[in-house]
Amino acid sequence: MELYAESLTEYKRLKTLEVKVGDLLIGNYHPIRIQTMTTTDTMNTIATVEQSIRCIEAGAELVRITAPSKKEAENLLNIKNELHKRGYKTPLVADIHFTPNAAEIAARIVEKVRVNPGNYVDKKRFELIEYSDADYQEEIERIRNRFTPLVKICKEYGTAMRIGTNHGSLSDRIMSRYGDTPIGMVESAMEFLRIAESENYYNIVLSMKSSNPQVMVQAYRLLIENMQGELGHCYPLHLGVTEAGDGEDGRIKSAIGIGTLLEDGIGDTIRVSLTEDSEFELPVCENIVKRYEPSKVKNKNSSVPPIKNLSKLNITGRDIRKTFAVQNAGGKNVPVVVSDFHKKTEILREDLKDIGYKYNPVTDKWNISDMAADYIFCGENKIDFALPGTLELICNYDSWKTLSDKSKCFPLLDEQKYLDDSLDKSSSINFLRLDCYSKNYPAFDQEKFFEKIKNDNTVVLCLSSENTNAVQSIRRMFLELMEREIKNPGIIICDSEKETSAESLIHFAIETGALLIDGFGNGICLSDHYSDKNKISDYELVNSIAFGILQASRTRISKTEFISCPSCGRTLFDLQETTAKVRAVTHHLKGLKIAIMGCIVNGPGEMADADFGYVGSGPGKITLYKGKEVVKRNVPEGIAVEELISLLKENNAWIEPEFALSV
Numbered sequence: 001m002e003l004y005a006e007s008l009t010e011y012k013r014l015k016t017l018e019v020k021v022g023d024l025l026i027g028n029y030h031p032i033r034i035q036t037m038t039t040t041d042t043m044n045t046i047a048t049v050e051q052s053i054r055c056i057e058a059g060a061e062l063v064r065i066t067a068p069s070k071k072e073a074e075n076l077l078n079i080k081n082e083l084h085k086r087g088y089k090t091p092l093v094a095d096i097h098f099t100p101n102a103a104e105i106a107a108r109i110v111e112k113v114r115v116n117p118g119n120y121v122d123k124k125r126f127e128l129i130e131y132s133d134a135d136y137q138e139e140i141e142r143i144r145n146r147f148t149p150l151v152k153i154c155k156e157y158g159t160a161m162r163i164g165t166n167h168g169s170l171s172d173r174i175m176s177r178y179g180d181t182p183i184g185m186v187e188s189a190m191e192f193l194r195i196a197e198s199e200n201y202y203n204i205v206l207s208m209k210s211s212n213p214q215v216m217v218q219a220y221r222l223l224i225e226n227m228q229g230e231l232g233h234c235y236p237l238h239l240g241v242t243e244a245g246d247g248e249d250g251r252i253k254s255a256i257g258i259g260t261l262l263e264d265g266i267g268d269t270i271r272v273s274l275t276e277d278s279e280f281e282l283p284v285c286e287n288i289v290k291r292y293e294p295s296k297v298k299n300k301n302s303s304v305p306p307i308k309n310l311s312k313l314n315i316t317g318r319d320i321r322k323t324f325a326v327q328n329a330g331g332k333n334v335p336v337v338v339s340d341f342h343k344k345t346e347i348l349r350e351d352l353k354d355i356g357y358k359y360n361p362v363t364d365k366w367n368i369s370d371m372a373a374d375y376i377f378c379g380e381n382k383i384d385f386a387l388p389g390t391l392e393l394i395c396n397y398d399s400w401k402t403l404s405d406k407s408k409c410f411p412l413l414d415e416q417k418y419l420d421d422s423l424d425k426s427s428s429i430n431f432l433r434l435d436c437y438s439k440n441y442p443a444f445d446q447e448k449f450f451e452k453i454k455n456d457n458t459v460v461l462c463l464s465s466e467n468t469n470a471v472q473s474i475r476r477m478f479l480e481l482m483e484r485e486i487k488n489p490g491i492i493i494c495d496s497e498k499e500t501s502a503e504s505l506i507h508f509a510i511e512t513g514a515l516l517i518d519g520f521g522n523g524i525c526l527s528d529h530y531s532d533k534n535k536i537s538d539y540e541l542v543n544s545i546a547f548g549i550l551q552a553s554r555t556r557i558s559k560t561e562f563i564s565c566p567s568c569g570r571t572l573f574d575l576q577e578t579t580a581k582v583r584a585v586t587h588h589l590k591g592l593k594i595a596i597m598g599c600i601v602n603g604p605g606e607m608a609d610a611d612f613g614y615v616g617s618g619p620g621k622i623t624l625y626k627g628k629e630v631v632k633r634n635v636p637e638g639i640a641v642e643e644l645i646s647l648l649k650e651n652n653a654w655i656e657p658e659f660a661l662s663v
């Protein structure tokens with residue numbers, strides 16, 4: 001096994017134990033299961049049953065329900081009975097935080113319980129305590145005593161368990177020894193896993209969630225290494241990005257985190273956590289999972305030349321590939337965004353508003369948004385108006401050759417043209433398309449080609465792959481460039497032929513995000529090609545997705561980041577409405593991370609690395625946080641948004657909206 005995956009150059013599922021949840025089997029090559037969680041009050045049996053049914057009808061194969069205390073745990077029986085009465089036998093999962101008593105009741109009723117090792121036994125006080133080895137061992141024994149009864153009940157009743165670690169809710173003990181790190185997350189789960197195995201209980205699924213996809217991906221990879229190394233086997237993995245938010249950003253963030261792992265065959269069940277009604281999570285899950293259906297996977301590995309072998313890879317962080325700068329691409333520059341306009345029949349000044357440039361004819365000036373593209377790939381098109389200062393063009397070589405003014409336009413070459421020394425090239429930038437490990441590769445003298453690039457500081461590589469394993473192909477090419485010590489910047493080219501924009505969003509997010517979060521790529525260029533000829537590309541949406549991917553991979557920050565929980569039976573206010581309200585007044589605060597969390601029990605821990613937090617602390621009451629510190633307690637909900645703005649002002653984090661746009 002190559003570290004954390006069965007293969008890094010072809011699609012192979014990670015072998016895991018098999019877990020039985022009611023009649024549903026998870027892991028051991030069974031299809032990737034999709035699931036969600038209800039947001040209703042668990043004591044409202046009918047509302048919870050009806051929402052569960054909507055989720056099941058939308059495709060949920062498991063439904064999770066919160067059980068904050070014994071009474072909700074007991075009411076799971078009524079919910080289960082009512083669902084059975086209405087003909088729904090889908091397995092239920094009880095979600096437990098802080099309350100072992102509730103877990104022990106729920107484990108006798110539902111098919112699976114989820115425990116959070118960060119708070120199952122420990123109360124979170126955000127304290128850093130020095131632990132001697134003896135103190136630490138004493139704590140582990142305390143956990144063993146409190147956790148073992150649940151393990152025994154699960155064994156007796158055939159109930160499955162998820163040990164669900166969250167980046168934001170590690171115990172003070174783990175935080176004190178390992179910090180808020182992926183290895184701390186892994187150790188948190190391993191402590192519980194060792195106790196379960198000592199009781200010969202193996203019906204376990206594990207998760208390592210974070211609102212930061214990069215942290216989440218690293219934690220899962222480390223967990224696999226740890227399980228293989230220490231136990232000699234892997235448990236099935238439940239994948240998810242916590243507090244991903246809503247809309248396009250929530251979908252992009254989830255797809256990047258979940259998809260990066262699925263691409264390497266890791267993951268047996270997924271949940272996309274959105275601050276939206278639970279049933280809206282399922283189509284997103286389906287669009288992710290269908291990429292890995294057996295028929296598609298077969299195709300993934302058979303129809304193309306194999307990717308160059310890779311025996312070892314240990315990707316643990318960003319900036320893995322160092323590059324030099326070619327103008328604004330590579331080096332210390334943020335990744336560039338290239339808008340693909342080559343299919344347009346003509347390019348007009350007003351077309352630029354879709355990619356962040358709005359022309360004001362009165363002032364003859366461009367208003368440039370934070371999500372303004374850096375280049376347009378115009379193909380054969382010519383542009384007959386003055387471009388904004390921050391925008392330049394890339395066009396096909398033969399078209400570029402004929403231009404009289406080449407000051408803002410650069411050629412796109414293929415390998416053959418690039419190797420032809422008789423052709424004139426640009427003295428500043430040459431974009432060079434390289435199709436990685438596809439049917440055309442290698443159709444040229446590789447050694448000569450790579451040597452020439454290496455010594456040419458005008459070349460920006462544009463990496464694409466017709467190989468169905470595009471992520472692995474492009475990743476392998478980036479690694480080959482590193483092996484050859486080639487430091488030219490590389491832009492990731494990603495085309496989508498999906499039928500809907502929702503599917504394209506998932507495709508773009510996975511195929512580029514999976515590379516960006518591992519530190520590969522100095523830019524992205526996304527294009528959709530609908531098979532339906534009547535459907536035209538939505539350039540504004542594609543541009544927004546491109547910037548959303550860079551934001552979610554934390555490689556280029558162009559907007560406020562909202563970390564909002566999906567809500568559940570503990571939620572103390574209308575989370576969707578509140579998130580919309582907070583977003584409406586703070587969306588222009590580029591780079592700021594604002595958390596909107598439904599409850600004070602889990603919210604403060606789960607909001608992890610947010611700069612400011614807006615947390616429900618009682619009916620109609622909000623508590624405001626700066627980082628993890630409470631700054632305004634129990635503010636009436638009606639004035640909480642204004643109080644949040646005051647807090648931002650007091651901390652110099654506020655900009656008046658009219659000054660937020662650069663002109």
Ligand code: SF4
Nearest residue numbers: 565567568598599602
């Ligand atoms: S933070 Fe949100 S989803 Fe998590 S327990 Fe609280 S209300 Fe539920």
